[in-house]
Amino acid sequence: MIEASLMDFKDKIRKLYIPEKVHYIGVDAYEGEEGLEVRYWFFSYETRDVVMVRVSVKHGERVPSISDIVKPAFMGEWEIADLFGIEIEGRVENFFLSPDSPRAPLLNKKKSEDQAGREMGEK
Amino acid sequence: MKKIKVNQEICTTIPMGSQHVALPEPVKLVFDTENEVVKRVSFDVSYVHRGIEKSLTTMYDFKKAPYVVGRICGICAIAHSIACTVALERSIGIDGEVPDRVRAVRMIGLELDRLQSHFLINGHLAEVCGYENIFMHLWRCREFILDTADMLFGNRVQYDVVCVGGVNRDIDEKTGTRISEALEEIEESIGFMEEVFTRDKTLVKRLEGLGVVSKDKAFEYGLVGPSARASGVKTDCRIEDDWGMYRDFGLEIITMTEGDALARCLVRVLECFESVRMIREALDSTSPGEEIQLRVRDNPKKDAVCRNEAPRGELFYYIRGTGKKIPGRVKIRTPTFANIPILPHVMIGVRYNDVPPLLMSFDPCLSCTGR
Numbered sequence: 001m002i003e004a005s006l007m008d009f010k011d012k013i014r015k016l017y018i019p020e021k022v023h024y025i026g027v028d029a030y031e032g033e034e035g036l037e038v039r040y041w042f043f044s045y046e047t048r049d050v051v052m053v054r055v056s057v058k059h060g061e062r063v064p065s066i067s068d069i070v071k072p073a074f075m076g077e078w079e080i081a082d083l084f085g086i087e088i089e090g091r092v093e094n095f096f097l098s099p100d101s102p103r104a105p106l107l108n109k110k111k112s113e114d115q116a117g118r119e120m121g122e123k
Numbered sequence: 124m125k126k127i128k129v130n131q132e133i134c135t136t137i138p139m140g141s142q143h144v145a146l147p148e149p150v151k152l153v154f155d156t157e158n159e160v161v162k163r164v165s166f167d168v169s170y171v172h173r174g175i176e177k178s179l180t181t182m183y184d185f186k187k188a189p190y191v192v193g194r195i196c197g198i199c200a201i202a203h204s205i206a207c208t209v210a211l212e213r214s215i216g217i218d219g220e221v222p223d224r225v226r227a228v229r230m231i232g233l234e235l236d237r238l239q240s241h242f243l244i245n246g247h248l249a250e251v252c253g254y255e256n257i258f259m260h261l262w263r264c265r266e267f268i269l270d271t272a273d274m275l276f277g278n279r280v281q282y283d284v285v286c287v288g289g290v291n292r293d294i295d296e297k298t299g300t301r302i303s304e305a306l307e308e309i310e311e312s313i314g315f316m317e318e319v320f321t322r323d324k325t326l327v328k329r330l331e332g333l334g335v336v337s338k339d340k341a342f343e344y345g346l347v348g349p350s351a352r353a354s355g356v357k358t359d360c361r362i363e364d365d366w367g368m369y370r371d372f373g374l375e376i377i378t379m380t381e382g383d384a385l386a387r388c389l390v391r392v393l394e395c396f397e398s399v400r401m402i403r404e405a406l407d408s409t410s411p412g413e414e415i416q417l418r419v420r421d422n423p424k425k426d427a428v429c430r431n432e433a434p435r436g437e438l439f440y441y442i443r444g445t446g447k448k449i450p451g452r453v454k455i456r457t458p459t460f461a462n463i464p465i466l467p468h469v470m471i472g473v474r475y476n477d478v479p480p481l482l483m484s485f486d487p488c489l490s491c492t493g494r
Contacts, residue, residue, distance in 0.1 A: 019342040023358070025430075025439050026456035041439070041456075043430065048363050050428050072345045072464035076456070083176075096493075098169050105177055 002053045006063065009055045013040060014069050016053070021045055027066075027076035029084045031107055036086065038063060040073075057086065065089040134162055137475060141170055146482075147247065148489035159475045164467040171493030176453050184448035185211050185423050189285050192455070196491045197280050198240050201232045202433035203455075203491075204285040206440040209366045211287050213427035214444035217417055221289070223368065224413035227405040228290045230367040231275065231302075232282055233431075234398040234405075238309065239268040240434035241391040241398075244486040245316060248388055251479040252329050257319055264312035271305045274298060289416030299406050306399050313395040320388050330385035334469040334481040337382055344465040347458050348436020349390040350485050354382035360432035372404040384484035391486075423450050433458055435486050457491035 004012045016022060025041035040053040057063055063086055067074040078095040081088040085104030097105075134155040141149040149170040155163040175195055183191050192207045193200040212218040246261035269279040275294060276282040284290050294302070320326060336346065341354035351358055359376045361369040377393045379386040423444030431438045436458030443451040462485050473481060 019339075019345075024345045025437070026454075026460070028441060028452075028454040028456075030443065030452045032451075041428075041441070043363070045358070045363075050430070070345075071343055072461065075460060075464055094169055095167070096169055097172055101169075101172065105174060 002051065004053055004055050006055060006057065006061065009040075009053060010064060010066060010069065013053055013066055016042060016051065017070055022051075024070045024072060025050070027073060027080060029080040029086060029106070031084065035059065036084065038080065038086065040066065040070075060087065062087040062089065065091075133157070139478065141167075148487075150487070150489045152478075152482075154470075154475060154478070156475050161470050161473050161475060161478065164470045166463070166467070168463070168489060168492055171490055173494060175494045176455060179453040180450060185442075185450060186287055186419070186448075188450075188453070189287065190283055193281055193283060195455070195457075195494055196488055198243060198488065199236055199433045199435065199438070199491065200281050201229075201236045201285060202431055202438055204283070205229050205233055205366070206429045206431035206433075206438050207442075207453075208285050208287055209431065210427045210429035210440040210442045211423055211450075213429065214423035214425055214442045214450070215287070215419065215421045216424070217288060217419065217421075218366070220417055222414045222417075224293070224409040224411075225289045225415055226367045227409045228292075228294060228415070229285060230369070230405040231294070231402050232272075232284055233367075234402045235268060235272045235275070236282075237398045237434045238313075238395055239265050239272070240486075241395050242268065242312075242316070244483065245320070245388055245391055248330075248384075248480060248483045249319070249326065251483050252326055254323075254326060257323075257326075261312075261316060261319075264309070264315070267305070267312065268309060271302060271309070274301060274305075286416065288419040289414075291416075293411050293415050294406070295411050299411070302406060303403070306402060310396070310399050313392065313399070316395070317389075317392045320385070320392055327385060330388060330480060330484070331381075331383060333384040333477055334473065334484060335381070335383045336465060336469055338380070340465065340468075341382065344468075345461055346436075346465060347461045348432070348434075348486075349394065350387055350436065350462050352376065352378045353386035353390045355380045358437075360430040360437050364430040366429065366431070368405070368408060369401065372401060372408075374401060384481055387484045387486075422446055422448055435459060435462070435488060435491075437461065455494055457488070457494070459486075459488045459492045462487070463492070 023043040028039045030037045036057045038055045042051045077088045078091050081091040082096040083106040134157050137154045140151040151167040153165045154161050189204040189208045192203040195203050242265035246258045250258035273279045276284045336354045338355040341351050341356045424446045425444050427442050429440045439456040441454040445451040
């Protein structure tokens with residue numbers, strides 16, 4: 001596992017990711033007690049290991065996209081943006097959820113409802 | 124249909140989906156075309172999200188998870204169940220104790236699933252090329268595979284045979300013999316499929332050179348499964364993350380270098396022969412009557428992953444064990460999810476009437492993607 005911050009995670013991924021040697025699996029998020037984590041998963045063809053790059057993110061913080069380094073990453077980024085309400089650079093809204101779905105359904109229930117309420121208010 | 128300007132050219136916009144005869148599942152593709160040649164593509168997959176990941180962390184304890192994830196997809200149900208189960212067993216720490224008989228039964232289930240899935244998509248591919256008779260022939264062969272699965276597991280598609288720590292059903296000697304006989308018939312059907320996709324001149328011409336993905340592009344876009352192997356990428360999770368006995372049985376990774384729709388189709392055909400061989404090896408490797416279920420006393424307690432080779436490619440499961448009955452997080456990355464990003468690139472420059480076979484050659488599954 002590679003720990004990274006919002007400041008340096010792209011550099012670490014740039015160093016790690018060589019398309020012929022390292023396969024990009026996907027991106028995931030997790031909401032723990034200390035806040036959100038964004039996790040990027042890779043697989044090394046040489047060592048046959050799964051490598052995770054973990055980045056801690058605060059609610060509302062904007063996460064840069066890695067699709068300039070890892071081309072197919074945008075799909076997973078748009079997915080976690082929809083499911084966790086994470087602000088990701090260049091995201092397309094409602095890519096993964098239909099417009100009438102609850103917002104950020106994978107956040108814990110209370111936050112999810114709060115966020116939905118806020119968005120309803122904005123409308 | 125409407126006309127818009129793209130880079131100073133007058134383009135016709137053609138929406139395809141969310142419901143379309145060439146699409147078995149709902150996805151919306153919007154093409155900007157000029158003289159029927161695709162200039163730009165955008166897509167929308169937001170039609171079938173069912174919140175299964177959420178339900179696994181709120182509603183179901185981990186022992187029910189393999190059955191819940193089996194409902195993600197009707198075609199590769201057992202691939203999901205196995206990936207989830209193996210990840211849970213790794214999280215609990217019992218993956219090393221799983222008996223060989225269990226591994227063998229799981230392998231048989233997964234390979235039967237691969238066979239019927241490959242027949243399904245190649246049949247569909249023939250259908251969108253205009254060969255309805257080949258579609259019917261291949262689906263008749265697929266029916267026989269489904270009947271074989273029914274004979275083994277009591278169900279045609281949702282086997283529900285995998286559970287944490289083992290399998291729910293063994294294969295007795297009599298059924299084993301019947302399966303061996305059935306495999307001969309299945310092998311003949313694969314031979315027929317191979318003949319169709321290699322000797323039928325019209326079909327070969329239609330698919331040859333369509334939607335070529337070079338090896339470099341396949342690496343760059345992280346393609347998985349037969350789509351990656353058709354471009355020469357030698358990757359297969361059955362070897363890379365072997366939860367069964369694939370390495371012991373010497374599974375051959377089928378690859379081609381052409382990277383076109385025909386190669387993707389032929390990789391699937393050749394993989395079917397390899398699947399039949401794996402089933403035979405698995406049937407011979409162990410005997411009925413051995414232990415088929417471990418007693419599971421612990422809850423998932425650590426983070427674990429599993430990469431399983433579903434019929435469409437790499438299926439990734441991540442389980443965050445918390446020591447409780449319900450995991451903290453279950454992440455599922457399906458093969459179609461990995462194969463979608465390249466689609467807009469391979470479709471550009473293609474004639475609109477070639478889009479359905481091109482799309483089908485990637486074997487998309489939106490039910491898996493949406494989850």
